Amino acid sequence: MSPGSYASWSGNEKDRSVLIKLFYPLFRLPRTQKRLVQLLADVVLIIFSFATAMLLRLDSLAFMTQPEVWLVLPVMIPVSLLIFIRVGFYRAVIRYMNQKAVKAVLAGVAGSAISLAVINVLLNLPVPRSVPFIYAMLAMLTIGGVRFFLRAIYLRGQLRHKTRVLIYGAGSAGRQLVVSLRQGHEYEPCAFVDDAQGLHRAFIEGLKVYPPQAIPSLIDNYGIQKVLMAIPSSSRARRREILESLEPLSVPVQSIPGMKDVIQGLAKINEVRDVAVEDLLGRDPVPPDATLMGANIRDKVVMVTGAGGSIGSELCRQILRQGPRQLILLEVSEYNLYHVEQDLLGLLAREGLSVPLKALLGSVQHQARLEAVMTQFGVQTVYHAAAYKHVPMVEHNVVEGLLNNVMGTHACAEAAIASGVEAFVLVSTDKAVRPTNVMGASKRLAELVCQALGGESHGTLFSMVRFGNVLGSSGSVVPLFRRQIEAGGPLTVTHPDITRYFMTIPEAAQLVIQAGAMARGGDVFVLDMGEPVKIAELAGQMVRLSGLEPAFPDRDEVIEGQENHRQGDIEIVFTGLRPGEKLYEELLIGDNPGATRHPRIMTANEVSIAWREMRQLLERLLEACYRFDYPALRELLLEAPTGYQPTGEVEDLLWQAQQAGHQTEDLSADQTARVVDLRTRKRSLMG
Known part of the structure; x- marks a missing residue:
């Protein structure tokens, strides 16, 4: 369909509806009945084509009264039908007719015309010798044309229910995608777009290839409802450039799976996914260093x-390879352990690996x-x-x-030291x-534990x-945004200026493994996370690539506590920073990172304390935890060299409930006895 034809076809909606209503019942018949209808129709078309050929040749209807002229039909019709059956004429489904079906029509009509010529010679009938040639051309137009006409009617009927799509990428993946989509009932490919100038104006799988600059006009001319990216082998940087160019358009953008997933059977080429x-x-x-x-x-x-978590499970996948x-x-979670074990067993089977797995329930405490x-x-x-x-x-x-996190x-x-473990890597x-926030402070304390133990003389x-x-x-913001977009919004962002570093899980897991291999004892490695991402801008991009327009409140009004939204399809709502949340995250405490042999792994020279001092801090921390002494816990976090800077009061729910109930800080006799017992256990655990 050429540009502009979408509008013209849409303008003849009434005529199209009449044709569809007239012929569409034929497509609902059982296969046997369809073949019988085709046989009867071919008999009528053979007779019509022969009669028309005689009329064109003789320019007279006198042959209509000559019985010997019609003697050719009782022999030619059965022979023609047998030829049609032999070449697979009735095995082809009309709605899926392609170039092979065209060849079958040509072969069948040629065979029918030859049978006409042979019968005419053998029976010495009064049929001019040029009639078989004229008949062949007419039969091609009638027998073949009727089929392609019905196919067009069927496809036009389906077009009402199909999403009109533009394919970005005319390579092998794009071609496979077009063939696959045409077999389905969901998408109608209309044209290709490709960066390669050598492909522009060419026709691939019957679709014309256009340059990227033509996309806005193609959307208008073809009534495009979605853009499908079929460039699985291109770099992320290039895909980002393409997405940035498509973002202002008013159509959703989706992509197809990577060819690796398709080859491994993990996905199909026509499984359209969100970007x-x-x-x-x-x-x-960066490609991983095999040695590391x-x-x-x-x-x-x-x-x-933590093997069932996001990072833990990906570490397991990378380790198995x-x-x-x-x-x-x-x-510690039975469900997560079962899930990751089944996932890893599937990976072992798919990739032909043989590694024994032991799935153990247990707390790191x-x-x-x-x-x-x-x-x-x-x-x-x-x-x-x-x-x-x-x-x-x-x-x-x-x-x-x-x-x-700490204990x-x-x-x-x-346990690792006592068991003679060679390497211990803290994520x-x-x-x-x-x-x-407490979570960040707890992870810094965990780092201090490993730094202090790393300075001791032992084999780990x-x-x-x-x-x-x-x-x-x-807990990632990305799947949350996807769910909110599907629900029609609003998208919740804590603050207009909040930024975060992002990295894919596989890349993070690979870098953790490689960093651990470079350790010399007590090292703090920092991963290069790239450029920080503004969460509000990420939310806007995701909305636009869904074919919708985000409605942002005015930034100054947000800061002043008012939210008058601009016009758009999905609201972006700023909810305010959560307890302990920072606007900007940092990766280094100091400003002197050191380089390593890997371009995305740096070393940090961070503050550490001796194990004796660290041990005393842990004892006090553990006792305060057992006493549920939240003020003491906060004082310990402030005292420790963590750089902890709380932004508000204690947010612990139990503490707030106690304060609301005006409970005394003094412990009951039962609680005191329990703390004494826990102290004994603590001393045992602490050695």
Whole structure:
């Protein structure tokens, strides 16, 4: 369909409806009845084509009264039908007719015309010798034309229910996509767009290829309702450029799966997906260093704590591909452990790997359990990813956050030392830098634990890897925005100026593994997260690429507490910073990062304290946790060299409930006895 034809076809809506109503019942008949209808129609068309050929040749109707002329039909019709059946004429489904069907029509009509000529000669009938040639041309127009006419009627009928799409990318993926979409009932490909000048004005799969500059006019001329990106092999940087050019348009943009997923059977070429946010960020990952990837893993027993989490599960996938002798999964959530185990077993089967998996339930706070596991299985490398990471959740559950993130790290590290583990890698966060929330302070304390133990003389090599947000993790803003867009909005952003660093989960996991392989003892590694992303701008991009227009409130009015939205399809609502939330995240405490052999991994020279001092701090912290003494916990976090700078009062829900009930800070006799018992257990745990 050429530009402009969409409008003309739409203008003849009444005529189109009449044709569809007239012929559409034919497409609903059973296959046997359809073939019978085709046979009867072909008999009529053969007779009509023969009679018309005689009329054109003789320019007279006198032959109509000559019985011997018609003697050719009782023989020619059965022979023609047998030829049609032989060449597969009636096996082709009219709605899916293609070039092969055209060849079948040509072969069938040619065979019918030859049979006419042979019968005429054998029976010496009064049929001019040029009639078979005229008949062949007419039969091609009638027998073939009727079929293609019905196919066009069917497709026009389907067009009312199909989404008209523009394919960006005329390469092999784009061609496969067009063929696949034409077999379905959801999308109607209308044209190609491609950057390659050599393809412009060419026709591929019957569609014309246009330059990217023509997209706005193509949307108007073809009535385009969606743009599908079929460029799976292009770099993220290039996809980002394309998305930025498509963002102002009033149509949604989606993409097809990567060819790797299609080849591995994980996806189909016609599975249209929302644009990956990685494409919006536009940073291409650096190929991993094979030596670093395998240094702490290959032929070793590896353990991952928090294996069911976003980072932990991806660490497990990357570890399996490096050929460990055995992989130990430790997870406190039964559901998450089951889920990650099934996922990893599927990966092993798909990729033909043979690595024993051991899925173990357990808390990182249970040092005896950890030590038993590490000793029994001979663990050599530990990736400690278990932690509570959701800022408001930890802010509302201070004691559990500190026990899990700080004391859990300490228990895990001590168990590693006692079991002779070779390498211990702590997965940290950018929120540990000058933290304004308990979660960040707890992760900085966990770093201090590993730094202090790294300075002691034992066989375990400690290191920490610090990075920002990962895309697609639990609690990530991206899936939240997607759900809010699907629900029609509004999109909730805490502040107009809030920014965050983002990295894909696979890239983060690979860099954690490579950083751990470069450790010398007590190292703090920082990952290069690229440029920070403004969350409000990310929300706007996601809305625009969904074919809608975001409605932002005026920034000055937001700051003054008013939100008068501009016009748009989906509102962007600013809800205010949550407890402990920062506008800007940082990756370094100091300003002197050191380079490493990997371009995206730096070392940080951070403040640390001796183990004796750290141990005393842990004892006081643990006792305050057991007493639920929230003021003491805050004082300890402020006293420790974490850089903790709280922005408000204690937000712990239990503490607030106690304050609301005017409960005394004095403990009851039962609580006092329980604390004494816990102190005894604490001393046992602390050695």
